[in-house]
Structure formats: structure tokens, C-alpha cells
Amino acid sequence: METPDNATAASDEAPAPTGIAAQDWATASADPQYRAAVVDLLGALAYGELAAFERLAEDAKLAPTLGDKAALAKMASAEFHHFEQLTDRLAAVDEVPTAAMEPFAKALDDFHRQTAPSDWLEGLVKAYVGDSIASDFYREIAARLDTDTRSLVLSVLDDTGHGNFAVEKVRAAIEAEPRVGGRLALWARRLMGEALSQAQRVVADRDALSMMLVGGVADGFDLAEVGRMFSRITEAHTKRMAALGLAA
Numbered sequence: 001m002e003t004p005d006n007a008t009a010a011s012d013e014a015p016a017p018t019g020i021a022a023q024d025w026a027t028a029s030a031d032p033q034y035r036a037a038v039v040d041l042l043g044a045l046a047y048g049e050l051a052a053f054e055r056l057a058e059d060a061k062l063a064p065t066l067g068d069k070a071a072l073a074k075m076a077s078a079e080f081h082h083f084e085q086l087t088d089r090l091a092a093v094d095e096v097p098t099a100a101m102e103p104f105a106k107a108l109d110d111f112h113r114q115t116a117p118s119d120w121l122e123g124l125v126k127a128y129v130g131d132s133i134a135s136d137f138y139r140e141i142a143a144r145l146d147t148d149t150r151s152l153v154l155s156v157l158d159d160t161g162h163g164n165f166a167v168e169k170v171r172a173a174i175e176a177e178p179r180v181g182g183r184l185a186l187w188a189r190r191l192m193g194e195a196l197s198q199a200q201r202v203v204a205d206r207d208a209l210s211m212m213l214v215g216g217v218a219d220g221f222d223l224a225e226v227g228r229m230f231s232r233i234t235e236a237h238t239k240r241m242a243a244l245g246l247a248a
Contacts, residue, residue, distance in 0.1 A: 021144050028146035029093070037208035038149050039090070041141065043100030044202060045156060046086035048134060051108055053079040056162070059123040075160045082156040089152055104202060111198045115191055121173055121180065122187050125244065128166035129188050132240055133195040136233045144212065171245045185246040192237050196230065
């Protein structure tokens with residue numbers, strides 16, 4: 001889930017594909033470590049999409065109008081379609097989708113439990129900020145994936161419309177009651193910290209994903225580049241906060 005302002009923030013700076021990033025899945029997956037990294041990645045993405053579907057369905061219950069409720073239901077449906085695309089790909093490469101998702105369930109569930117919104121506006125900010133950070137992170141990784149996997153990952157990161165919807169609603173709420181802005185800014189900063197910590201924990205716990213990021217599997221990344229990657233994600237977050245009318 002993302003918005004036009006951050007959709008190309010990571011990919012614009014990516015180098016031209018080389019090595020594994022220039023291969024198709026059939027060729028690249030001959031490397032068992034690379035295959036394991038992709039299975040982890042697709043499992044993490046799939047569980048994230050399932051969680052997004054569940055969260056949007058819950059957020060719809062807090063919607064102040066019938067139109068808002070219907071809009072969120074449509075977005076939830078799009079997230080579930082992304083989930084199906086990912087689980088279909090896992091099954092197609094002879095992996096059990098639930099087994100691929102299982103290692104990431106607790107970390108993502110913990111994140112959502114620790115950042116449960118208290119109202120409609122906090123829910124909108126969480127989806128806009130938290131999901132966009134995740135999209136930035138996965139887009140960075142996608143630049144180093146094989147062509148088939150990269151195409152799938154980028155397709156499931158397509159905007160469901162929630163970003164622009166959240167910006168419109170949050171800015172209108174702040175205009176109507178400026179004091180809301182301070183509370184939401186603090187909330188967004190907390191989400192940023194929790195989301196980055198969660199991403200780092202997920203990678204650290206999975207050896208194949210860690211190797212992919214630092215250059216042991218795919219080409220182009222090293223430890224310094226990982227630091228630059230998180231800097232780019234932080235910069236994109238600052239732009240999103242400005243779009244919401246909030247201080248980063």
C-alpha cells in the first residue's frame with residue numbers, strides 16, 4: 001500500500017539489473033540460498049497482505065460514514081487479492097504458503113498489537129505510514145530479485161488507493177480541528193520507530209534475507225548500502241508526513 005509520492009523513491013536510485021537481478025526465476029532459483037531468501041520474502045509479504053486485509057476490515061467498522069466504510073472494504077478486497085497472488089506463486093514453486101508465512105506471523109502480530117490505533121484517524125495514519133514504510137523496504141529488495149519475482153513483488157505493492165484516501169481524510173480532520181495534528185504527529189513518529197525496528201528484527205532473524213541484503217545472495221548490497229537504504233526510507237517517511245500535514 002503506497003502513494004504516488006513514494007512509489008518510486010527507492011527504485012529511482014536503483015542501479016541497472018546485474019547478476020541474479022538480470023536472471024529469471026528458473027535460472028536464479030538454482031542457488032538454494034537465493035531460493036530460500038525468496039521464499040522468506042514472499043512469505044513475509046503474504047502474511048503482511050493478509051494482516052492488511054484484516055486491519056482494513058476492522059478499520060471499516062470505525063468509519064464515520066457509509067461511503068468511508070465502502071471505500072475501506074474495497075481496499076481490503078485489493079489487499080486480499082495481493083495475498084492470493086503471493087500464495088499462488090509460493091504454491092507454484094512447490095512451497096506450502098502457510099509454512100512460508102509462519103516465521104513472520106509473530107513479529108507482525110506483535111507489531112500490530114503494539115500499535116493498535118485508538119480511533120479512526122490513528123488507523124488511517126497507521127495504514128498510510130506503516131504500510132508505506134514496508135512498501136519502501138520491499139521495493140529496495142525487489143531491485144535485487146530475479147525478473148519474475150521482482151515483477152510479482154512490485155505488482156502486489158501497487159497502490160490500493162488507501163494512501164490518497166488517508167491524506168484527504170487526515171488533512172481535512174486537522175483543518176477542522178488543528179489540535180488533532182499534534183497527537184497524530186506523535187503517533188506517526190512512534191509508528192516509524194516501531195516499523196523500522198520490526199523490519200530490522202525480521203531480517204536479522206532470517207539468515208537468507210540477511211545475506212540478500214548484505215550481498216551474500218544478490219548483487220549490489222553491502223553493509224554501507226543497508227544504512228543508505230534505511231536513510232532513503234526515512235526520507236520518504238518525512239515526505240509522507242508533509243503530505244499528511246504533520247511534522248516528521
